[in-house]
Amino acid sequence: MAIKIGEGPFNQRVEKGLNNPVMRGAVSSAQERFQQRKANAMEELGNWEEWRSLGEEIRQHTLEHLDFYLNQLSENVTKRGGHVFFAATAEDANHYIRDVVQSKNGKKVVKSKSMVTEEISLNSCLEKAGCEVIETDLGEYILQVDDHDPPSHIVAPALHKNKEQIRDVFKEKLNYTKSEMPEELALHARELLRKEFLSADIGITGCNFAVAESGSITLVTNEGNARLVTSLPKTQITVMGMERIVPTFEELDILVSLLTRSAVGQKLTSYVTALTRPRMEDEVDGPEEFHLVIIDNGRSSILGTDFQSVLQCIRCAACINVCPVYRHVGGHSYGSIYPGPIGAVLTPLLEGYEDHKELPYASTLCAACSEACPVKIPLHDLLHKHRQVIVEREGKAPVSEKLIMKAFGFGTSSSTLYQMGSKFAPMAMKPFVGENQSISKGPGPLKSWTDSRDFPAPDQERFRDWMKSRAKGGHMDENRYRS
């Protein structure tokens, strides 16, 4: 699976999403649960805004000195016996990982949840090389069992499915015989996956934050699968996006505190695990060999641009959980493994505008995302910036819209033109005005509005005309209707 998911143009995907009541019910109730849990956790922390500012400051500093910190990280990993591979592209990363797996004669790979390995399509590369790859995060596992259904949320990947659908998938694929109760479904997965953990040759994980000062990688999880992936197989490979790094454990504290509250409304998740090296002498669990793969895959081209702040992202999904557009269209509509506001900003940067030019417009710029972001990424500003690039640099805006906006620029360049336009509006719109002074079937671009809403007919007397006549009528000093 690469970044791009799904088929068909944006409008079709949205249509499909809007017509999927099961998904929409699951998403809206999940959003509510997420929001409630986050609100409680924030309240308990007190000065949330101060924490956010500190989080932003740490992320900005780290990005500004990313070369230094990645260098320090790699020194500390190798010093403690781990191997580091810097991968400029997805292909480089996949080939290195495949070679490591083959050199260990690895047949079975267990994975804990990792968006970056989705991004580089690691599973399909390893499967082509003859490996069995098993996703062990419950949500990812459900999707994998369901013929590789793509994720629709970066924290809860199977959010679009309800428990009945999951039960049916388990029945069909895993000889499941029990009910749709989440506890029973989870227990079935536990029993099946325990065997896989114990017999796997290779464990692959993502990385929430690497710690430069010690070469540690940290995993923030709830299910315990990442701990199993990193303690049972003899070889561990960790794949990280190059920006997922903090200077020291002291900054890790801040970012983990923000992440767990924002992502799942917990003070800490069940497991925050810091792994610092392969097992030492006399240690029986933990990997004998450790590889860290650090991935660029388009990220560096964002550095030094107006979009740099998107790399502050700690993948908590808080923006997704409050987005009113995501709420209705669901994750798959975005056509990217990174959905919601963060996805609408990030995807065109990593993959180009061609396939994703609608994403920056799939927002009302309501700024709920920016307000929710624990590291203060100005997401709605970045969506706006994308629109500017699409219009002014890429020239990808529709011609009809360009004409309207040119006319807007022209019309608003002088008040005379604006006044003429607005004065004749009632006359121009007259044929469309219904009995209750509203328009229910509008022409041109108005049609999309009037398909679902009435549009007001222009007032016969504009407000400015009222002001003018009021001034003339002596109600008001005429000078106050000034030019």
Added chain:
Amino acid sequence: MKIGTVHNRDSFLENISSRLGRDTIETTVAQPQWSSSPQNRVLENATKEELITVLEKQCQVIHTDFVRVKQENKLLETLNQVIESYGGGPIITWDDPRFEQHGLSSLFERNDTSMWNPSIDDKNITLAEQANIGITFSDITLAESGTVVLFSGAKKATTVSLLPTNYIALIPVTSIVPRMTQATTIIHNKIQDGTVLSSCINFITGPSNSADIEMKLIVGVHGPIKTAYILF
């Protein structure tokens, strides 16, 4: 220890440097001074008793049984009660002198208790996997989040707190600190002092759980299904 290999570093980092407007990879960065430190104010002036109250309350949130032993000579009795309530052995524990120090040696007189033993290698994993209960001490305990911090070692294996169906953490009152901040400061200082860091440091907050199905909380997924903290 063997030093690991590193590939493609220079070209990768030079590209980043140039994107950030530098000719070469930065060789030093002054330790940043952050403009605020709200983390230090959380439970800043709380007394030990107040921290214990916070911890106990948080245990309800994280679905963890909390038992406080007020007289140390009752620790064994309490531990045995919790073990029984979780259905008894098999049990696996760390090889940790604290068991003896706190009068828990009789735990190892049970024929269904095994202590992690590096000399039997992978058999430990099998024992842990088959164990009904794993027992460890907490090295640092975070009141705010209800977290036990475990530093791994040859005799303090990480899987003891992970593979068994149930997990019991023994928490010395002296190990309690307000929050993660104090633990990460300890770790940071160890690194600065050049102390060898554990291969694995676990911050464990209650039993494993998942909300991947309809955002409904399921307690007990891949890790322990039940967890108890015994404070003494």
Added chain:
Amino acid sequence: MKVTLFATCLVDMFQSNVGKATVELLERLGCEVEFPKGQICCGQPAYNSGYVKDAKQAIKHMINVFEPSEYIVTPSGSCATMFKEYPHALKDDPDWQQRAQGIADKTYELTQFIVQVLKCKDVGATLNGTATVHTSCHMTRLLGAKCEPFTLLSHVQGLEVVPLHKSQNCCGFGGTFSVKMGQISEQMVDEKVLHIEESNADFLIGADCGCLMNIKGRIDRKKRPVKVMHIAEVLNSH
């Protein structure tokens, strides 16, 4: 106190009643209201759609028009937010940016102006019935005017304000979003109208003409009995 009214293009062309109520209200509160006739649109439709260059023409024109003012007051949270955005929009041109900052600094959304500048909480209005309030996104999140409408409405005689479920969710207007992404916009406004109906309020009150036009458009289409009012009209009722 001398106040310069920025009426906004929606009020000028479609909702002149809101403009009239604003003028009468401000005058009743002792302000002298002036209306520079050179005023046009704030430029937001083009700006937010990515046509920043085209929008700049409107922005510069508006700066010229409003520069002499002491206080700029507008009955629209979103358009006030756009004025506050001017310095950022013109950041590449230091002279213009400075002038834009001057405009931004003296711009107030109507309820903000009444509460913060006029220091008035009770405008002496009366309206009988129950109302629920749509807190517009730009007004609350970007402009930061969260409490002012509620402060003023709590003093309106005869009016009971009831909460609106999921009030923080956008109504689906979003300027050109409402036509570019009409099908999504429809679902958003539908949910908003549903929550408004669930509140059982007689009135839906807002401080942003764009949102109100959107919500009213859907309410009218569905022939629901809720009356949509701009807050200026409410505060001018007696």
